Each structure stands twice: as C-alpha cells, then as structure tokens.
Amino acid sequence: MNAILDELTPVFYPRSIAVVGASSDETKSGSQFLKALVRVGYAGALYPVNRSAERSCGLPAFTSLQDIPGPVDYVIVAIPRNAVLSLLDDCAIKGVKAVQFFTAGFRESNAPNAAQLEREMASRARSGGFRIIGPNCIGIYNPSARIPYGPLGEIGEPGSVGFISQSGGHGGRLVELGLERRINFSKLVSFGNGADLDCVDFLEYLAADPETKIIGAYLESVSRGSQFVHLVRRVSKQKPVVIWKGGRSEAGSETAASHTGALSSSYSVWKAAMTQAGAIAVESLDELADTIIGLEAIGPDTGVRAAIVCGMGGGGGGESVLAADVFSGRGLEVHPFSDGTRSEIAALLPGAGTILRNPLDLGGILPRPQVLERVISLVLADENVDLLVVQEHLGKLMKSLVGDELNAVNQTLIASSRSKNKPLVVVAPAWARTEPALEIEDHLRRQGVPVYRSFETAAGSIARVARSFGRLRSNTT
C-alpha cells in the first residue's frame, strides 16, 4: 500500500462518523447529513454533536467530540464559521482522520479575515495530524461504504468511476445523472475551497485506488498547477482522465472566485496543457457524462468505422442523413459496407422506403426477428465496421410492438454485438420518453449498452474517446 492510500483510505472508508451541527431540528443541514447516512444504512458508528446534546435522527448526541466514547474517523461539520477553530482543536485531541466542512463563508466570500481564517484552519489541521476537506463542500460519496452524497442522500451502486469535484452542486448533479444513466462511482469527493486536501491529493488517491478505473474531475482552479499537470501526465497512462474546467470565460472566472475562491488561468493555456498531458477536456456536465459512458463502452483497440442503423420506429431517411453528417463531422468514418454485405442485405429487405447502405435505414417497419438478426449480424461481420450505432425511437416502437417484443429486439442486438466482439451503442431521442420507454433504456444500460440522447452526443463521445486512445488524429471535436 502506498502513502496516499494509507492516509486517505480511512477517510473514504471511515469506521465512524461524527456530525457536528446535527440536532433535533431536522431542517438543519447537519441533521440532514446525519439523516441521509442513517437512511441509506451506513454501517459504522454515527455520532450527532450539538451544544445541548439533543438527540438527532433517533441517535444519542454529544456536546463535544471529546465526549464520544469510541474513535471518530470522519467529522462532518455544519456549524457557523465563528466556531470552527475551537472545533479543530477538539479534532486534534480526539485523533480524527479528516474533517469535512459543509460550513461556507471563507475565502470565496467577501467576509473580513475569511481567507486568513481558512489558512489558520489548514495550519491547525497540519499541526493536529489530520486532514481537512473543504470548507464549503459536500465531502465524500462512497457507495460501497454506504456513504450517500451529502444531505440529499442520493446513493447508487458501487462502480469504477472516481470523481473529484470542486463544486458540490455539480458533484450532486453528476451523482443524479449517474443514477439515471448508470454511471456507477467507486467514490466521489466534493472538496470546495480545498484549503488542505486538493485536487492533487485526490487525483493521487484515485490513481492508486484499485476500485477506480476511470477518473473524472470538475475543477475551477488548481493551486499546485505544475504538480497537477505532471500528475495527470503520469496517471492518464494508466487510467483515462476526463476534466471539466469551470470559469473558462472572464465572467465565469469571476464567478468561480466567488464560488470556491478560485483564481483561474487562461482556458486555452489550461486546455492545451491538459490535452498534452493525456487528459480529455470537456466543457459541460452532459459532455462529461457522455465521455465517461463512452470510455466504459469503447476500448483502446476499437476502430472508428461506425455502422449506423436507423428507421427502427418511424422513417429513418432523415435520421440517416443526419447520422452520416454528424459522425463524419466528428472525424469518425461512415464507411460503405462491402459489396457482399450490401447484396446480402438487399436480398433480405425491401428496396422501397429503405436505404440499403451505411447508414442503413430500415424504413420504419421492423423486419421479422430472424431477418433483423441476420441483417445486424451481416452488418457487424462486415470488415469495414468497427462498432454499431442503433437509433431506436423507443416510444414509437413500444406502440407498434407488443409485450416483450422490444426487449427481444434489444437482446438480439446485444447478443449479435457480443458475438462479433464489436461495441454497440443506442441512440434514443430524449423527447416523448414514457415510463416504459425509460425502463427499456435502463435495461439496456444495465446490460452495458450506452444510451445516448442524440447522434450528436453519441458521435461526440465516441470521437473524444477514440482521440484519447490515439485512434483519431485531427482535432475536429
């Protein structure tokens, strides 16, 4: 075990958590942090701490950390700013591993002496032998340790995506989006102002963490810039690193200063440095999620020649034109099928209303299951095809197919793609999504099939990932 794992594993897998500011008033943020931990079944010991030792969420409380009988690994703090220094002295005495401050109003604010107070906190942590996460943050999210994301308490299944977020809000939105799109996290941390532990520390930890296979980050500033760039260069050789930088514009960068006290540098300089260091730079939450999903679907050896199938649920001519435009616009190839594939497909499908080339437009009428299976199999076996993109208008298909027919269609697609060992992704339009259609989407995702909302986002995701694996040269994304 290396040093950073030694130091941070007890923080991400605490045996016990104290919540300072949890009381009988359940509207308080501290009480909500505690309530969420209780609700999702955190297995370690939980200790509410408040001045009058009021019970909180059914648990006995303590007036101070020192009164807690057992050891405390992780402390969540949601009390006013003026009480934090004496609390840190208590933490040192108690021998905690890390303290996370939900409390805000430090370097990011205009409050007098706020920046100085933040430096003093970091200094007391150093002398006290523990670490600080924050202030002005949500802290640790670790599904395998049953630690939910902050007071709102979202928790998903454990996975292999590690994430570092300077913004608590974006971290939360990514967790939510992950619940919907089946992005499963090994762990995620919102670290706010980063007075002590910062993105360098957390990146080192996720690089060493055996549960983390893909690393993502939302950052507004990097205080140890050159160290971070060197680290990204090293880590990206072992695990893909996706970075979203906030505060790219002047207006955004001024806002970032008020958000997490960040002082950000020129975005173009930053983006060039990150790309040269082997990271994938993205510019929105959706791009971030789509890229992570792409990394889970497309391997380093996957080529860039996409077969595209349209016309499953509604005429697919226009969709086929669009798909060809956006995939080739992103630098991916929509290579013609070989003559053999074309003539075999032509013998199976009607000529009118369809387009029997790549993209293949089925023309809105789904062929009989055996025919569909044969067509998909021919497409996947084509020597000019590296991956398959299937557009399914799920709402429409559900109207025309009955019972499990749509599931059977999807199973056929999935089985064919597996037997040919070529990735399959689905494009399902975002509008008119009914509950049953969402269930089908979820089923596909659980089977490991990425579902994108549009050809644009699918092509963008695949192109970014292919470029990061060195399979696309030109910078068209």
Next chain:
Amino acid sequence: MNAILDELTPVFYPRSIAVVGASSDETKSGSQFLKALVRVGYAGALYPVNRSAERSCGLPAFTSLQDIPGPVDYVIVAIPRNAVLSLLDDCAIKGVKAVQFFTAGFRESNAPNAAQLEREMASRARSGGFRIIGPNCIGIYNPSARIPYGPLGEIGEPGSVGFISQSGGHGGRLVELGLERRINFSKLVSFGNGADLDCVDFLEYLAADPETKIIGAYLESVSRGSQFVHLVRRVSKQKPVVIWKGGRSEAGSETAASHTGALSSSYSVWKAAMTQAGAIAVESLDELADTIIGLEAIGPDTGVRAAIVCGMGGGGGGESVLAADVFSGRGLEVHPFSDGTRSEIAALLPGAGTILRNPLDLGGILPRPQVLERVISLVLADENVDLLVVQEHLGKLMKSLVGDELNAVNQTLIASSRSKNKPLVVVAPAWARTEPALEIEDHLRRQGVPVYRSFETAAGSIARVARSFGRLRSNTT
C-alpha cells in the same frame, strides 16, 4: 389574395380527402392515414379507394376516384409504384387540387426508370391541372383543419410556426417534439422528392399565409437554388426563417441522394448564402426547435445582457460558473448588476453559501416568497439587464416545496418578468425528470415561458436569435 395562396389554400384546407390504398387491412399504410384522419376528427368528407371497394375504418369505399360522388380536393396515395400513372389520369378527370404520394421507390431508389417515372408523374400533373406533393413523403399537417401528421396521427394545437420538411421522419419528430415543448404549428408539409411542389413553392405559401409568423425548413437539396436564395432574402425581412440542411458531409450527402434523390452542394457555400440572405442556419433537430422557441420568446428589440439566477433547488455555485462561461462564450453579456442592485440584494439574502452577483446563486435554499419576489424584481429592474434566465432544478424543488408552492414561485417569476417587460426563460436539467416536474415544465410553456434543458442550449438559442435580429455581431455561435 395572391396566386400562391389561391392555389395552395385548398390543398392545406381541403374540403374532402380521398385515400387511395386504404382498405379493410388496417396494417396497410393507406388505412393508417385514413384511420388517423377519422380519429382526430377531420371535418371534411373522407373517401377510401381500393380495387375491391372494401370498407375501411368504417367508411364506404370506392374502386376508383371517378366513382366518388362529391368533389375531391386532396388525394393521399399509398399504392405500389407501378399503379401511379393511371391514378394520375384519374386525378385529372376528377379535377383534384393535389395528390400526395406516400408511395416511395422513385428517384431516391436504384430502381430502373424510377427517375424517368417521377418526371412523367410531374408532367401528367401539369397537363392535368393539379399539383403533386412528394413522392416519398407524409404530406400535409394542418392542426386548424384537423389534418394530423400522417399515419401515426399526431396532432397538436394550431399555432404560428410554418414548417417545410424534405424528410418525413424529421417532420414527424419535429411534430412530436412540438407536442412536448409546445411548439405549435400553423402548418407543416413533408414533401420528399419534390417532383412537382418544392421548397420554393411552400416557402412562398408560408410567407403569404397570414397564420404563419415563423418559418422553418429541413432541406436536403434545393433544385431551384438561386430562386430559393432570392426568396429567402425577401421572406426573411418579414418573417424569421430557420433552415436545417441535411447532407452537409460527403457521407450525409450520399445518404441524402438515397433518401430523397437529393443532389446537394457544398455546405459552406450553402450556409454562407443562407446567412447572407437573412436566414438562421441550424444543424440539428434540437437546435432547430431551440431556435424556434427562442424566436417566440425574444423580440427584435431585446438586448443581449442576461441576468442569470441559479441555486433554486441545490447549490448553484458550479451552475453559476457554468452559466457565466456558456453565456459569455456565445457572445451574450453577463453584465454585473449595478451597485445599487447588489447592495439591495445583499441586504435581503445571506452572504454564506450564496453568490450575490450576476449570475446570482441563491445557494440552494429558496428565500421566503416575498424575499424572492423582491430579489427577482430588483434584478429585472436593473438597468444592465435585458432578459432573465432562471435555472430551476424542478425535481429537487418538488421535494423541498409542498403543494402549489412551486407553481407560486413560477407565477412570481412570470409576473415579475411581465411587469418589467423583459423576457424570462427557464433552464430545467433534462435528467431526473419526474411526471410532476414535467407538468410544471408544461405549465411554464403554456404560459409562454421557454424551458431549455441546459444553459448551453438556452445560450445557443438566444444568441442565434439575437444575431438574426442584428443584436450580436461576432460569429461565435
């Protein structure tokens, strides 16, 4: 009334429709066209036509057009290709106004003599004194005449957006998307191969149509290129014209040839010509819809200084940074509030956890109604603010607010924006959308408030519209 209105009004408002190919077999496309007309309550006479005079959808049928007792304005054709020429002769004798061919397999296919057959059809229509829509298309959609969109039968409320689509699929998706996002159409036409009536004719008609205020088009090719450009230049001075061109790439353009027999020119040349002619060029269905929605929200006199409010339902710091980045990245201004506004807001809202500037981050905790109303009113009254963008995490807000509280919040926003006469748009993230949240979105849309899925799409839409009104110069979108 001008010539094009004279000629095409009976086509868009037919007194009677014959459906050739509608029979007792309800799986046939012709039967489905007829069924959809019956279901939505088309008020004119409906006549199924098939060789054995089988009743269809409960209506008595005829073996030929000539047998129909009354006049026939509009003919929908869904029969095999080899029967179309003799049908056209029948149409001439019957004195119909227009024939729409769902039938495909003409110029867009590889079938022998298909292009020649298509030319012959156009020639027979000319000599017969009627017009052809298609072949290979869905035809007319006119909610005010209770004509639904083709066999699937979608129909929305009548509105003021006129749309021309070379693709039946994209036309259908736009109708669906319109149902969800409350884009209401005056009329829409899918015209496929455009053997006779083409985009020039339909653009002239929509320009003259008093019910149409905004014109959109999806085109893969324009056969009468210079005439179309001249027309766009003239029309865009009276009504905004938004154009999405398919077949931009080589691959897409080859696909377009197989889709609607289109021979498309270089996209960059096309885009420059369209932009110079005053049209707004877009490159996807979502961009198209967002732009139309923006045109309905933002007027020619609206400035480009956006006030942005975040943190309604979840911490809004990261969102504020993002919003500032994307709005300024699109050339819009995120201008600081005046000192007076800032100090008044600072007196109303807490300093910790919020960001009291533009973007304004409420910090995740909604202020009391009177305070919120006062804050919004201050922001809107600021001399540096032209429009208001409010980010609402509806799913989260619904968890923390009860009953009609969220509606009350939205009413407050809407009323404030109206009283200051400055546009308001809402950004509601697309994920985690529950049914009740979707109802709130729909309520907002019915009140005339555009709801976008992200800051990126909102900023893109507003910037494109502002540029088309000459309020943004640089070409950053």
